[in-house]
Amino acid sequence: MTCVHLLLTLVFAVSLGTPVEIQRPRGVPLTKKQFYVENKPFTCLDGSRTISFDRVNDDYCDCKDGSDEPGTAACPNGSFHCTNAGYRPMFIPSSRINDGICDCCDTTDEYNSGAKCENTCKELGRKEREVLQKMAEITKEGFLLKQHLIEEAKKGQQEKQSKVTDMQGNKKQLDEKVEVLRTVKETAEQPEKEAKERHLKAWEEQKAAIRLEKDKAKMAEAFLELDDNADGFVSVSELQSHAELDADADGTLTETEAQGLMGGAEQVDTSTFESVWPNIKDKYHSESQPEEPAPVETPPDEVKEPVVDNDSEPYPEDDISEEEDEEDEDDYHEDDDKAPPTIKTPEKNHEDEEAMPSYDADTQALIDAAQKARDDFEEAEKALREMDDQIRNIEKELSFDFGPDAEFTYLYSQCYELTTGEYIYRLCPFNRVSQKPKYGGSETNLGTWGSWSGPENNKYLLMKYDHGTGCWQGPNRSTTVKLTCGKETVVTSTSEPSRCEYLIEFTTPAVCQEPANTDLSPHDHEEL
């Protein structure tokens, strides 16, 4: 059975270097020493009961709050205090007393387990001081940089603000200009339209006359050809020699059918033929001319699919973004690429008319005037649109939460990369995070800017990017960016702690806090 020492002599090396002996039960912090008075009954710190002092640290749990066993593992909810001279004092759960594992750097937790612990407090203290010192330097310099960043950001913000104001003034002028030019354009277009219509109408009439002439000539030619015996009449039998005129498509033109075509007459002269000609002219083939080839039909498979623009989003996802999602390239374009490049519409076969004659000088002048008005208008409108875009962009930038002092402004429209074994990670703050295989392959969106998501007391310590490319059977990719104080702005590490949930560590002066105005010595004896 374990032999438990009730009291422990603790030797302290205080800052002055004079050893002082203080007696108190094992595991009790100095702040609570007053409750443990030797040889006086001990009252559990929760007041639940009072026990004789020899039951303090006797390796049996008497108090519900565990306060009677500060130096043993007997109570499930107890805690043990190690002084850790040279480093930081700490409390450990009493279940870690004598468990064979060195928890306290001063080795006091393993007094009866056989564990071989070495006192590492001095070393730890030294290391901690070094780290703290380094941190302090970084913080100091970082904080200076941060001040610059804040100044620049404020300057930039003001500039942008005034620029927006200026631009809004200019925009107003442009608006007016556009309206004026619109009126000019509309005024010029009315006479242009009328002149064009006149010209077209004249041309249509002319065309109709030409067509009529041509038809008459063809009819006369046909009459002569049909009138085999040149008797000045075309008879039923003469007509029958033209099988192509067959109405029921049985291959022969019967007498009745021919008679039908001739309006019931046995034979017709040239003037009567004028009424027969419309019945036959569509099918009629001149014997002297070669048969016209049948119009080429477009093969049905060529009218397959509309052209698919490679830039358009092939996924049936609901969030088809306005931006070009070029990172969403994938293997599934192949099918689309096989679609024919253009759709061929059958050409017009009967374009026998001549081209429309050019406009007369008056009309042309009206057209030119209208065109100029249009160009002027469009130019002005374009300028207005561009101005709008610029204003919107600046306003968008101004709307971001760049921190309490706008210290994160400088990250806007920048990108930072880190190359790891397999991938190149790219963080574009306030925009997006992406990952690209080092040795070729397409980029994957690891999330677009969501929000600041740090703890309540400082939300600017974490950035959240979400709605990245979806994972198979999993969520959409998302990234948390952890910001720490540093002199440089750099991505220091990336990881994927959970499938498709990325973590990027990022240093920036913008999160450096004002250094506390104290010396850097660790508070190793705070309780004295």
Add this chain to the structure above:
Amino acid sequence: MVSLREVCGIIIFRWVPLIVLLCVSARAVDRSNFKTCEQSAFCKRQRELKPGRSPYRALLDTLELSDSRITLQLINDNNKVRLLLELYRLQGNMTRVKINELKPLKPRYEVPDVLISDPITETLSVVSQDENSLVLSLGGKDQRLIVSAQPFRLDIVEGPQVLVSLNSRGLLAFEHLRARKDTSISHKISSTVGSMWDSLKKEEDKPGMWEETFKSHTDSKPNGPSSISLDFSLPGVEHVYGIPEHADTLKLKNTDGSDPYRLYNLDVFQYELHNPMALYGAVPVLISHSTDRTMGIFWLNAAETWVDISSNTAGKMMFGKILDFVQVSSEAPQTDVRWISESGIIDVFIMLGPKPADVFTQYASLTGTQSFPPLTALAYHQCRWNYNDQEDVKSVDQGFDEHDIPYDFIWLDIEHADGKRYFTWDPSKFPQPKEMLQGLMDKRRKLVAIVDPHIRVDNGYKIHNEILSKNFYVKNKDGGDYEGWCWPGNSGYPDFTNPEMRAWWASKFAYEQYEGSMENQYVWNDMNEPSVFNGPEVTMHKDALHGGWEHRDVHNLYGLYVQKATADGLVERSGGVERPFVLTRAFFAGSQRYGAVWTGDNAAEWGHLKISIPMCLSLGLAGISFCGADVGGFFKHPSAELLVRWYQAGAYQPFFRAHAHIDTPRREPWLFGPENTALIREAIRQRYALLPYWYQLFYNAHRTGYPVVRPLWVEYPNDVATFSIEDEYLIGKDLLVHPVTDEGATAVTAYLPGKGEVWYDVHTFQKHDGEQSLYIPVTMSSIPVFQRGGSIICRKDRVRRSSSCMENDPYTLYAALNSQGSAEGELYIDDFHTFNFEKAKQFVHRHLSFSANTLSSRNLAPDSQFSTASWIEKIVIIGGSQPSSATLKNAESALEFEFDSTLAVLTLRKPGVNAAADWTVILR
């Protein structure tokens, strides 16, 4: 130019089929990947045979009797093929029945390495014989084995009761090996078998006898049909259990309208609940139970096997000689069981009980008992596919300490190895494995790294090259090395049926062979069905070759051999000193000897939490006690409530490991808010406090073969109300657990068994009478657990960060008194990790008893010795009365005590005696 909307419309339309497909496959098992009986040619052929008069006839004049067995020939009157029947009476009330072809064309496979030794036989004597029957004595108690000649059947009777009948429904069917008709082999048939050949020719070939195609896979079947079948009738039986592994109820269902239960080790992606489909492991053991008797049927066959269960009425198939013996009650219920296997022989062990414990003893005498795990393996295991790198392992380890949650093992899945080359480490993620292992060792914790049996075909990989040079790979039907697709891509499969291969494999776990490994690293064998992604039913082609045997013959045994070889390796690397710990997914009868199993790739669903109970109970009945399900569910993301409930349930199941799929969000216990962290911490702490009890139960399981967790009926065999209970169970015989497995539950109803028994809530000490259904309101912190009145359970209430840290801690005894005011229990202590308990008898085994106000500790193993630093810190006596004094007799010193009169709980303060000592406490 087409408008954007049109483009999207077209594309959406074109993507619909693919999306639907993905969604469907993500939801549940793709049944079309796995055969139904109808799609398995031999099962279909066999199942077409309906009960009726058997064509088999026993040729009584061929009887040969020796001390150890009798043999008889059977003839099939339809085709004149003769079979050889062997009957054995085995020590411990068992009967073994073997049937093989009298003269098979070539030897048929008989399963090796499953029986721990040749079973000890006892003399079978002929009691009487006439022209159509033979009556054999099975020893005492009027047990007789009756052989009826025509039609052939076997009946085991005890007095006027038929215990079991074989072939009483005429379903004995033995497809004899035959030459293929279209080959020239018929010319070579010798004259002696000529007549047989003639009759053979009359038999029609049926589809699938010589070749079978499933999906794109063709099974060449060079040996033709070879399946076997036999029926068993169990009069008076309505409840049968066992034949794991199925995601189904504890009590087996009638399969008349469905597929039979299938036993064929398969890697089933996202398995479904409540159906008879095969899963990762197979134990062909069926247990029958009625208030009269518990029995077992062990069908020793490693080929694909199907088991039909049907309910019937006794007496329908009674005729002939046995009517001389038995009283036939045509009203009595009866369960009929039919086993069908694709190849091998009929080799069946009928375990005659009569009590549940007898059946466990009988089965253990055949296939061995549960291996005794190191204590640490019974603690909590933290697993995930995958802990990404050393840094991740370190931070998870620290997370447990920061949140003051105990754990013993952290696990590394396949991503830890370099390109899935097992026995190696990914050089960028795990550059310093020993540093990592040492870090864990400093915290007295352990690590498991996965080693799967598929070996990456890669001539830069040492393991592959050695297997290749030693010619240890399984061969394909054409004699080349069998290759299949698994995690590493193209992979070879070592032939674990080859003892030389296994010895070589074991040697690879030596510390100097397995670079970066250390003594606190243990092993996990996954994918050992074996899983072959591009193979038929995601496993190996049946015509692949293991030496002279087809994969068809050995399939269900493969996983057992993998775990055996691995466990052997862990023992060897320590020079035979340390107990191994190996987890396996595939298993067979006898796998209990090699470590733990888990229920495979379950899902984060309430149904999966519920089914984990009957799945592990079924495995326990079939000998495999060390069972658990992935806490939280492998696939999908559990709600905080489900995760907490799963921890609470898992803390009371034998193998306690959380695991998660790589695509799920992280779920370490502290990621669900402080309240849930506290609930999970408490569940795990309850596990650690109870480790002494678990350890003692595993020791007993190792000694006796009794399952660690048991269905209620095992301990209350006459209480019919318990026969179908599967939402609660017993740990040992003293703790009853009814986990909360319903979402939003505000109460559970637990059945407390046993007339005259009392049960105490272990958290509140409230007392309840047995043989009642108890309504228990629950909150999120409730884990309903009851201690049986009459038991003493030892706990270690000082829970620390790992079980190793608690080795020397003191015990608290919880004595729950029965209605007679007495209680008893055991305490087992050893070094918790070596074989010295067995080899050097270094252990403490105490019997604790309380009666007549005296509590004492008595040595159960006087010839053993072990010194422990542990002592008795507290004794809690529940359900007694207030004494006026308590005296520790050894020291004649008075013990201080407290008595809570409302709950009748007496707490004796600090007896302080060593746990190994004799001591007595007297209350007055």
